[in-house]
Amino acid sequence: MLGWDVASAGHFNENHSRFISMDQKTMSETKTERIVHGIMAEFTSVDSLLDACRRVRDAGYTKTDAYTPFPVHGIDRALGIKPTVLPWIALAGGLSGTLIALSMQIWMNGIDYKYIISGKPFISLPAFMPVAFELTILLASFGAFFGMWALNGLPKFSNPMFTDPRFDRATDDRFFLYIDAKDERYDADGVRNLLTETGSGYINEVVEDDSPKEVPKPVFLVWGLMVAFSIVPLLCILTMRVTNSSRPRFHVFFDMDFSPAKDAQQVTSLFYDNRAMRPDVPGTVARGQLSESLDMMTGINVEELAQQNAPRAERLVRAYLQGDEQAKAEEVAEVSEQDPPADEADADAAEEGSSDEQPAQQDSADDASAEDKPAEDKPAEEKPADDQPAAEKSAEDEPGKEEPAENPPAEEKPAEDKAAEEPTPSESSPQATGNASQPSVMETTPWLKQNPLTIDADLLAAGKKQFGIYCSVCHGMDGRGNGLVNRRAQAKGFDTWVPPASLHQETLYADQYPDGKLFSTISNGIRKMPGYASQIQLRDRWAIVSYVRALQMSQNASMEMVPESRREEIEREVTQVKAELERQAEEAAKAAAEREKKSS
Amino acid sequence: MSEHAAPVVKPADDPAFQLPASLASLQLPLMSGGLFALVVGVGLAFLVGSGGALDQGSNVMPRFGFSAYLTAFMYVLTIVLGSLFFVLIQHLVRAGWSVVVRRVAEFMMIMVIPMAILFIPIVFSLFFEGSLYVWTIPDFAERLHLDESMWNTKKSFLNGPFFVIRAVIYFGIWIAMALFYWRGSTGQDETGERAATDRMQYWAGPCVMLFSLSLTFAAFDWGMSLAPMWFSTMFGVYIFAGGILAAHCAITLATYLLQRAGALRQEVTVEHYHDLGKYIFGFVFFWTYISFSQYLLIWYGNIPEETEWFFSRQRGIFGYLSLALIFLHWMLPFVGTMSRHVRRRPGLLACWAAYILVMHFVDIYWIIMPEARALGHEVVPTAGGVLGVLASVLCVVGMGSLVLGLILRVAGGNRVAPVRDPRLMESIVFENI
Known part of the structure; x- marks a missing residue:
């Protein structure tokens, strides 16, 4: 109406x-x-x-x-x-x-x-x-x-x-x-x-x-009181949600407090193998990882590898795309091993053979890396006299011979730190000369020359973060191989300790040690260093590669590489540091002169 | 109550309740012409289907002949059964408004008796293995590599004798119900006794239940078993939804034509068309709701044995027909009959009713004809070319005309409205607003 x-x-x-x-x-x-x-x-x-x-x-x-x-x-x-x-x-x-x-x-x-x-x-x-x-x-x-x-x-x-x-x-x-x-x-x-x-x-x-x-006054009073009281339960709930208490929580909102979900590593009766965490279904690729190419997962140019070494390329496919654990173990063992002397590598009982020298390490060795173990340690201490004949000398060794005293290249070298005390490093060079006959897997693999990710500030920041978390403890924040773990080991004087490599050696620069190889080393480990593939995400590993390159570049930077806006600042810093160094040198010289005076 | 003079119920012998002569004279031409068209159509259909091997990837549809007949049969049958349901529902809810159009529905409802005779060719097809229902092929399971125990279970339901027994039961139920309501209603024309109305209302409830079950199983038997490995529990409702929609359209169109010819001029008013239009509008959406629900469940479940039915209807000409059903069986009439201004214009509404009756044929055609294709998953169903389309149309036009002629014959001997129904006055003065 x-x-x-x-x-x-x-x-x-x-x-x-x-x-x-x-x-x-x-x-x-x-x-x-x-x-x-x-x-x-x-x-x-x-x-x-x-x-x-x-x-x-x-x-x-x-x-x-x-x-x-x-x-x-x-x-x-x-x-x-x-x-x-x-x-x-x-x-x-x-x-x-x-x-x-x-x-x-x-x-x-x-x-x-x-x-x-x-x-x-x-x-x-x-x-x-x-x-x-x-x-x-x-x-x-x-x-x-x-x-x-x-x-x-x-x-x-x-x-x-x-x-x-x-x-x-x-x-x-x-x-x-x-x-x-x-x-x-x-x-x-x-x-x-x-x-x-x-x-x-x-x-x-x-x-x-x-x-x-007019509405009677008492009605307003009653309304007001009702509104006031209705807020009380709400306030109670809010208080409970923001304060701590030693008593069990009162669950007003259950959220997911009582969900039957399992945490990592827990046991369940739901699956036949009693594992709450489910492994990937064989032959499947988890969502979001399909776009990653095999190249990116391995750091190897697989196309090229397939022409050179088809069985290995095939093994890569099985290991990384089809979830074949056996193939993966073989692959990892191969790329992470350090030039084991041929005779030792051949023998399955190589561990025993070499254990006479390094018993402590053999014990800790697991199956996958068992073969590398002897190799890792040996180069350090016993290289001098050793045969190392067919030993596939990795590229790292050569620099060793060029600048033996200063930069023992990779970990296999006892490392510079020890160099001070032990005169061995220089001895590694002679071997390098003699073993060009059989190139190692590390040498022959067609590594990716370039990082497959686009390098930008975000990627470098991610790389810096991951480097700080995982790498710096051994390699040091500056990559000079003097992280906290190393310092502690040196202080304690562990004789089995192999000092981590400095990343600032020419053998590790991009032209000699391609990005893909560096990536493989991070993923699968090398000699003493364990692989980080299970801990660091694929993209983060590539981010670390990019950051390591940046770190290396920082040691060889010229003024032209610095943006103009910041040059002044850096020049100022440089002069300050120089002045400081000169001052210290003078002081040191003075002190030395005084000491001489005194002693004389 | 309205502004015109108070209406009166005309005496039972008033010419307004007689079938106009112009329509009565059509019965013979319609029957003979219909029969002729049906025979020619079926003949053509068998011609189209001839030469098609049972299971080779040819485009010839080996079961085209009987399938075209079954399509025409199911088309008319769904309208007839929809009319039966219309009558049942009016009694069940004691509807007053519909009394003036109920007799038209009753004419169509009683046609279930000739439909039982027209079913005989389909029984006949059982004797020719694989001529219509593939489950009659003795080695069907072997051909399709079906699990034997499962197929044996199916065979215990899908076998010739049991199929015929069930058909007899269905027609028994429908004919009994149709006769009961026919006699009650036409008997009341003479006696005017109120008890007839009460009696019909009393039995309406049980009849609706029996009707639903029998229609569901008949749809399973005659429509769904064309693809014996496919199943959809909604299939019966789907057939019903199309039938009840078509029945409302047929009632609207028939009433309009009756009025045009001179009968029921004062009795059926714009208000009745308005209500019929509401039902048409509602059932257009009901049909959509049911058919989409059926599709959604199967599409979402994505199980090959279920999706196969829709898959074969998404290929070739039937892919276009599937789209046509969405746009022309739902959207167009849905929008077209939405406004009350349309529903209150009898001529316009009758046009929509005729249109939906055509679309109902497309729907039935789309359900039945793809199953005439040769066995095998890769076979794309076709319409059988121009000749096939012509045969299909001739079949349905023929059977429709035949039944229409019979209706006119029955209507000629009876009154076209329940003249002594106690609610006739209520119906005549009915107003929507």
Whole structure:
């Protein structure tokens, strides 16, 4: 029925339609002013009401309404009520439901949080349909329901019609027609005459309800108290969530506290092997790793390798793409071993053979690296006299001979630190000269010459971080091979300790030690150094490679490589350091002179 | 209550309740022409299907002949059964509005008796192994390398004798229900007894249950078993959804044509069309809801033995028909019948009804015809070329005309509305708003 607004009821034109009436019957106080909203007429039958509606409509009134105890067909037409816009509101609600549901799902599952569900595409219309359907229904219903409220001015807690006690029968056996005073044609007498003509037995003004409108004070008090108390449980919960307690936690929100999920390394009865952690399914590649090429996983140019050494390339495929553990162990053993003397390498019992010299290390050796063990240690201490005939001399050895005293290249050399005390390093060089006959795997492998990742600040930062975590403990933050572990070992004087290599030696520069080879060394280890493939992510290992290159470059940098903006700063630092060094040198010279004086 | 003069219920012998002569004169041409078209159509269909080997990757569909007949049969049968359900539901809920159009539905409902006769060729097909249902092929399991024990279990349900017994039961149930409601309604035309209405209402509940079960199993038998290794528990509802939609369309169209010819001019008003239109609109979506649900479950489960049915319907011409069903069986009529302004224009609504009746044929065709293809997963079903399409259309037009002629014949001997139904007055003055 017609919307009819209580709030604006007092604003109508005073000259035209404002009435002051004295209602002697109900009000004893004569001074009461009453606002008249309109006039109502009572009818006893549907037909008389419909008839009256038509006459009122034909007389040109538009702000009218009818009240009946039951729905009356045709009353809209009789009153001249225009068709409602409600269907359009419902349609708009339904369409927006469809759009919201589809865009929500496309955004969530196809863009923001891509997740394969049941092997379907990220954006999969059939799967989105049920939600789209439900949301369409929901919003169309909301549109119809709340649209009806809005169009009818609901919720309306009181209606001036209620002031007339006779109106109560509108829910029982009487029919009422109402003409609003806001109607353009409204004129009290005219309306009364018209309604009388229609045969109404009862015509009365509809006046403003004069019962007190103020809400009683205690109600506010009760409301206030209720609101205040309703906050208490919330505060309790919040307190519990942010404070510590020695007692067991009170779980208001369970989060995932009691989820049956297993932690790493736990036992479960769910799987036949009782392992809660599931190994990769053989022959599968975990999600997100499919894009990594075999080259990237191994640091080897596999295409080239396949031409040179097909069986090994095949083994790489088995080891890295098909999850063949055996193949992987073989591969790792091969690339991580340090030139074991041929005779020893051949013999399976090589460990025994060599153990006479290094018993302590043999014990700790595990199967995979067993073969390298003897080799690792030997070069350090027994190289001098040893045969090392076929020994596939790795590239590291050659630099050793060129600058023996200063930079014993790789770990196999007892390392510079020891060089101070032990005069051995220089002795490694002679061997290098004699063993060019059979190149090692490390030499022949077609290593990747370049880091496959794009080198940028982010990558270097990641590399620096990982280097700091995993490498620096031995190799030192600056890569000079004097990390904390090394210092401790030196301090304790462990005679089995093989000092880590300095990374700043020409043999380890990119031209002699390609990126792929460095990567392989990080991944699989070399001699004493264990492989880090299981601890450092693939991309992080490549990031370390890039950082090591940066570290090396930092030792050979020229001023041209520094951005102009920072040159001044660096030059200043350089002069300061130089001055400081000179000062120290002078002091040292002075002290020496004094000592000489004293001694002499 | 409305603005025109108070309506009166006309006497039972009023010409408004008689089948107009212009329509009555059509019965013979329709029947004979329909029979002729049906025979020619089936003949053509067998011609199209001839020469196709059972399981070779040829484009010829070896079971085309009987399949085209079954398509026409299922098309008419679903409308007939939909009308039966319409009558049952009106009694079940004591509907007052529908009384003036109920007799039209009853005319279609009683056609279940001729449909039982038209079913005989399908029984006949069982004697020619693999001419319609592939499970009649003795070595079907071996050909498709099916597990023998599983196939034996299937065979205990899908075998000739049991198939015929079930068909007899289905038709027994439907004919009994149709006759009961036919006699109750036409009997009331003479006696005007109120007890007939009460009796029909009393039995409506059990009848609806029996109807649902029998229709579901009939759909499994006659439609689903065309692909014996495929199964969908929604298939019965799917057939029902199309049938009830088509029945409402047929009632609308028939009533409109009756009025055009001169009958029921004052009795059926725009209000009845409005209600029929609401049902058409609702059942368009119901059909979509059911068919999409069936598709969604199978698509999501992604099990080869289930997806195979849709897979064969996504290839060749049937791929386009699948899309046509989405856009032309759902979206277009859904939008088209959404507005009440459309539903309150009888001529426009009758056009939509006719359109949906055509689309219902596409739906049934899409369900049945792909299964006429040769065995093997790689075989793409075809429509059989121009001749095949012509044969399919001739079959359905022929059978439809034949049944329509029979309807006119029955209608000529009866009144076209339940003239003494106690709710007739309520129906005549019915108003939506």
